[in-house]
Amino acid sequence: MSPREQTGLVENLKELIIGTLRLEDVGPEDIVASEPLFGEGLGLDSIDALELVVAIEREYQVEIPDAEVGRRAFASINALAEFVLEKGAGQQASDAVG
Amino acid sequence: MRFKDKIVLITGGIRGIGAALSKSFLQEGAHVVVTYSQDQDQARRFQKELGPGGSNTTVHQADASDFDAMKALFDNTLEKFGRLDILVNNAGIRRDNLVMFMSESEWHDVLRVNLQGTFVCCKLALKPMIGQRWGRMINIVSPSGITGRQGQANYAAAKGGVTSFTKSLAREVAKIGITVNAVSPGVIETDMTRSLPEQTLAELKQAIPMGHFGRPEDVSGAVLFLASEGAYYITGQVVSVDGGLT
DSSP: OOHHHHHHHHHHHHHHHHHHTTOTTOOGGGSOTTSBSBSSTTOBOHHHHHHHHHHHHHHHOOOOOSHHHHHHHTSBHHHHHHHHHHTSHHHHHHHHHO | OTTTTOEEEEETOSSHHHHHHHHHHHHTTOEEEEEESSOHHHHHHHHHHHGGGGGGEEEEEOOTTOHHHHHHHHHHHHHHHSOOOEEEEOOOOOOOBOGGGOOHHHHHHHIIIIIIHHHHHHHHHHHHHHHHTOEEEEEEOOTHHHHOOTTBHHHHHHHHHHHHHHHHHHHHHGGGTEEEEEEEEOSBOSHHHHTSOHHHHHHHHHHOTTSSOBOHHHHHHHHHHHHSGGGTTOOSOEEEESTTOO
16 A cells, blocks of 8 residues: 555544544544544543444444454554554555545 | 334334334334244234234344344344334343242343343444434333342342343443433233232232233333433433332
């Protein structure tokens, strides 16, 4: 995947998080791709994670079967992009956008 | 028509309270997916009773506590309708005995169907309901689970467990537009209560301030209310439908 395509996926994930969680006053530029999504960083909580899991699974046809996989996938936007790419469907989604 | 085109899944929905619930949701415009565990003759009778309304009903044989079987049913329902709006966990069994004489299987069977079955179905309903940001889960519990009852330690433990499970899950999903409540029917005239000893029934009747047993339809009123739009601000609660018993 080219850097441009990866950037496209990262931006899509930011938009998905903002839209799914209806984050007011947060723009894609406010989310640092390397920072934690939960606790510190963006400050999401475990209930937000439920909605994100469902949204990511639907959008990218990946499965997040348990909390441990979820913790790794949701460590940061970069981690999430890697997870989506690793599972394959992210490549297609990114291509469609890019 | 409060439930027009809503998709409702009811476990243990072909007899007693479950059958009354199925009929009530159908009358209000819902499509009802019903499970039963064993009695195919009763399933046929139930479908016959529905008459033309039966076209909006899907009846499946499935053990509510069997994760794989229920997952197949949920997947099938979501494929067919694209959504699941309301889940009623009604499937339940009793294996009454005094604790000293209670076998391990009497204990495990009751916990499995009543408690694990509720966990399995709620878990499977979560993803579709979270995706919709709307859902209603209603678990059928029992006064035994609140006050305890001799000879029903297994059933009371299971229903008490479902009550606290209900309250916990309600907190987990409250922000997402999903409510989780319990309805606790008192003594309702069904096959399950008719199997109680006559003396127990007489004692129970005496303990009910209204002086008579309830009908399955009485339970439907509470369940349909909790499933309706109007009940959106009620979650984690137990509504007793028991003529004042508890």
